[in-house]
Amino acid sequence: MILRLLSYNIRDGGARREAELAAVIRNTSPDLVVFQEASKPGVIQTLAAETGMTQYGSRSGDSLGFMSRIPVTRFEWHRPRVSRHAFLEIVLAGTPWRVFGVHLSAVHAAWTEHRRMYELGALLQEIRREQPGPHALVGDFNTLAPGEFLDIRRLPHRLRALVWLSGGKVRWRTIQAVLDAGYVDVFRQLHPDLVGNSFPTWDPHVRLDYLFVPANYLSSARACDVVMDGETGEASDHLPLAAELEV
Numbered sequence: 001m002i003l004r005l006l007s008y009n010i011r012d013g014g015a016r017r018e019a020e021l022a023a024v025i026r027n028t029s030p031d032l033v034v035f036q037e038a039s040k041p042g043v044i045q046t047l048a049a050e051t052g053m054t055q056y057g058s059r060s061g062d063s064l065g066f067m068s069r070i071p072v073t074r075f076e077w078h079r080p081r082v083s084r085h086a087f088l089e090i091v092l093a094g095t096p097w098r099v100f101g102v103h104l105s106a107v108h109a110a111w112t113e114h115r116r117m118y119e120l121g122a123l124l125q126e127i128r129r130e131q132p133g134p135h136a137l138v139g140d141f142n143t144l145a146p147g148e149f150l151d152i153r154r155l156p157h158r159l160r161a162l163v164w165l166s167g168g169k170v171r172w173r174t175i176q177a178v179l180d181a182g183y184v185d186v187f188r189q190l191h192p193d194l195v196g197n198s199f200p201t202w203d204p205h206v207r208l209d210y211l212f213v214p215a216n217y218l219s220s221a222r223a224c225d226v227v228m229d230g231e232t233g234e235a236s237d238h239l240p241l242a243a244e245l246e247v
Contacts, residue, residue: 013040038065080122102139
């Protein structure tokens with residue numbers, strides 16, 4: 001079975017942008033949508049109804065949510081002590097694959113990168129303990145991959161100040177830690193020559209949204225693309241990430 005997966009940060013719960021968000025989602029025809037900043041359950045319920053999704057889940061105040069047109073046997077939020085956001089585990093019916101929704105701490109600064117490392121470590125430890133089989137990590141990691149560049153001059157003034165206050169240089173280690181744990185950056189593997197920036201929609205200059213699978217399951221990844229169409233700029237500040245996995 002080919003799973004069409006969409007990861008989408010809908011910004012501040014998505015309220016009053018339901019029509020725009022639904023249009024983006026319908027255009028990509030996903031089977032499963034993993035949301036970040038889905039803190040308003042009523043918005044997710046509306047989006048599910050408008051896009052023909054039969055199952056959905058969201059919790060007030062939590063970032064991660066989902067909706068699906070294929071059966072989901074179980075979904076569960078896990079909040080390690082060190083994490084700002086809970087991780088969302090989604091168990092698909094009829095396949096051993098699981099999907100873990102991820103939203104790591106925001107802000108480009110040395111101390112937040114340190115926090116993201118702790119959050120990531122807690123997630124990977126839980127996966128090793130509970131689910132070593134086929135799975136995907138997907139979402140907004142709020143950090144840069146090795147070799148990618150952040151032009152600090154393009155940040156808002158308040159965020160530029162945070163970079164300098166934290167030492168003026170951020171050692172981007174979180175994505176390297178994912179790779180060192182045996183995962184593959186699916187977008188970069190499939191598109192070695194594309195930039196893939198996903199944020200912000202009005203001036204994409206940084207790639208924050210990722211899909212990772214364990215290296216021994218890379219052959220299951222059929223597609224991974226940043227979605228850019230006429231609706232995305234009005235719907236959110238992130239461009240969604242669309243992928244296909246053979247599960």
